[in-house]
Amino acid sequence: MRPVFIGSEIYRGSSxxxxxxxxxxxxxTVMDLVRALGWLAPGQxxxxxxxxxxxLTGFHTSDYIAALQRAEAxxxxxxxAFDRHALGTTANPVFPxxxxxxxxxxxxxxxxxxxxxxxxxVHVPGGGTHHAMADRANGFCYLNDPVLCLLALRRLGLxxxxxxxxxxxxxxxxxxxLGADDDMLLISVHEQNRWPYTGALDDTGGGRAVNLPVPRGFNDTEMTYVLHRLIQPLLEQFDPQAVVLQSGSDAILEDPLSRLALSNNAHAQVALALRDMSPRLIVLGGGGYNPWSVARCWTRVWGALNGHDLTGxxxxxxxxxxxxLTWNRRGPAWQVxxxxxxxxxxxxRDGPVGADLKHRVxxxxxxxxxARAAHLAPDPARA
Structure with missing residues (x-):
């Protein structure tokens, strides 16, 4: 079965x-690019x-959803709404x-x-808003669609x-x-000392969450190392029935809200590797604040999932x-x-694999x- 692309015209002109x-x-822009490239076959x-x-109240509180609807109206x-639900803030403003x-x-x-x-x-570039909490907006995210996706997969009986x-x-x-839930394995690779300043190396989320904070300048070679030495072995051990990949493009070199140095090759590589490790893969969007790099990244991921390559x-x-495309640049003074x-x-964007990163992995x-050994060990109480 061919991959499916889920989009909507609501994103056009919404800001x-x-x-x-x-x-x-x-x-x-991703929707327009994949069409221009002929990468949407009938039915995809x-x-x-x-x-x-x-x-939405499968995760969010009914009071919060009602407040969000009232704020839009x-x-x-x-x-x-402002104090309890963090609506109308600088990060999560009122907009149409x-x-x-x-x-x-x-x-x-x-x-x-x-x-x-x-x-x-399935590729859903409009998904990936991973910061929202059950009762409040957070970090540009009003609803936590990754959580809603994971809960929907659970309802399938996975x-x-x-x-x-x-x-x-x-x-x-x-x-x-969901960090403390036994049926979930959460892996987050993110920039250290970057908002929201959570996800330390020793943070397990009360369960099996795996957090890898990486240094500034994190490059393609290092992502390959993390993929092969950490992400894939953890998935092999867990043997997931479904994988959800949040493919935020703000880890790319030219993004103004991080100091990482990936290329979109890394995102395509991770998506393809995870596709081969589970019978079900859902790829979401996420962060990304350079309009050229985010559109090219998510288009590149869709192309990779379909076996398309465009190297010229x-x-x-x-x-x-x-x-x-235009943008109001913040952070590094990138020229187009x-x-x-x-x-x-x-x-x-290759480079050396840092000793500190190797140690963290x-x-x-x-x-x-x-943890695996403890799980497999006999329970003395049952002896």
Whole structure:
């Protein structure tokens, strides 16, 4: 069965506001690029439904969902919505689609869970909002669609579900919700000393969560090392029935909200490796605040999942979609690079594997080995 792409027109023109990092187009550009490249065969595209409030209360509180709906309708928040639910903040502002847009992302990931019930691959670039908490918005995220996706997979009767997150920022909302659950394996690879300042090496989330904070300058070679030495062995041991990959593109070199140095080759590599380790794979979007790198990354991932490769110049129709993009730059003073508008594949960003990173991976491998041994050991109480 061919992979399925879930998108929606709600992302076209929707913005958190001109001063916000999410003022840029993202999912709509990915949709346009995959069409321009001819990478959507008949039946591969599905329109994302909007999740109903009752479905969202599978994780979020009913009070929070009601407050989010009221804020969208009124285009304003009251003191309770601001103080209790963190709506109307600088990070999570009031904007016209502040309920409908995240509810569409949530509907998309829950549809993805249904579509992989019998196996398969689904890409939902509008998903990946991994910071939201049950009763409040957090870190540009109003709803936690990864949690809703994982819970939907659980409702299918799956008992071993893995969540792998390679966003530059720790998956704090997912860990808070499901980190202690025995049927979930959560792995987060994120920049150390970066907001939300959670996900330390020794943080297990009260269960089997695995957190690998990585240093600034984390490169493609190091991601390959982490994939082969940590992520794949953990998944082999866990033997997941489904994998959800949060493929935030803010770990790419040119992103203004991190200091990591990956290329989009790393994201494609991880997606392909995880596809081969489970009968069910759902790939989400996530962070990404450079409009060229995020659109090219998620398009590259979709192409890789379909066996497409585009190592040369993009066709003119695709280049014409990338040239008009603009952004309000924050962080490094990046100038628009020629390859951002002419190619899909980034140049490789290889480099040495740091000794500290190797040590951290070894610590996590040893912890997993000890946990496995303790799990297999006979219970003296039953002797």
């Amino acid at each position: 958190y506001g001109g001063a916000h990092p999410l003022h840029i187009p993202r999912v709509s 595209y599905r329109n994302s439904p909007r999740a109903k409030p009752a479905a 009124a285009q304003a928040v009251d003191a309770v 689609e502040m309920f409908r847009r995240p509810a569409t992302g949530a509907g998309g990931v829950m549809l993805a869970a249904e579509l992989v019930a019998e196996g398969g691959v 008992s071993r579900i893995a969540y792998v997150d390679i966003d530059a920022h720790h998956a704090d909302g997912v860990q808070a919700a 110049s993009l066709p003119e129709q695709a280049q014409a979609l990338l040239r008009p 690079q020629p390859h951002w508008t002419t190619t899909l594949n980034d140049p490789a 070894d610590v996590l491998r040893n912890r997993a080995r000890l």
